[in-house]
Amino acid sequence: MTVQEAQIFLKLEENWDFDDVMDTKESFLFEHKSFFLSKAPIQKMFDSRLKKIFSLKDALDVLKFDFNYEFEQQEINFENSESILGTFQNYNSVKQKLKFSILNSQNPLEIHYLVSQLIKLEKNYAENWFVDNCWEETTLVSKELDPMGILKAIKEYEISDGKTFDDLKNNRNNPSEILISEMKRLSLLSKKY
Secondary structure (H helix, E strand, O other): OOHHHHHHHOOOOOOOOHHHHHHHHHHHHHHHHHHHHHOOOOHHHHHHHHHHHHHHHHHHHHOOOOOOOOOOOOOOOOOOOOOHHHHHHHHHHHHHHHHHHHHHOOOHHHHHHHHHHHHHHHHHHHHHHOOOOOOOOOOOOOOOOOHHHHHHHHHHHHHOOOOOHHHHHOOOOOOOHHHHHHHHHHHHHHHHO
16 A cells, blocks of 8 residues: 555545544544444455455554554453353353454454454354254344343243253244244354355
8 A cells, every 4th residue: 555545545635644644543443343333243244344444554554653553362252051041141241342342442453353253253153053944045144133132032932941052943842933033044144154
């Protein structure tokens, strides 16, 4: 990337200064973080924006801004539980921590890393729900279901002695429609995305 390309990428006026670049960087990160935090974490949906995060870093480097990109890379610690409820709670706990870290970061490389971890978490979680050929092509992978509705349905399912993903996959104890919908959505995500 050249200086001119960096200026175009950052939409800087001709006589830009340090404050202009910092304002543009903050706006850019705010827009992209808002996208990452409001959408279902799907690799194909996030790829182009993740590339733009790297382009932001390149533009800042070309314009010779001394920005410290160092951060601590921590792998996600998502653990499956023997129960649907335990797995759901572990997943949401890790997801909220990642989202909070993304929200608070101003480092493009850290944001890229954290979003990649969020996508990895989603894929790992989706594998629990996977049932081959249980979805329809009309299933919307990008439309996350209400987590409180899912939590309520899981708790109700546990009352009927449906505790594990095997119970759910084998349609034991009459799972609710929201659990079936979530299984279809996450099975499709796991298979195709």
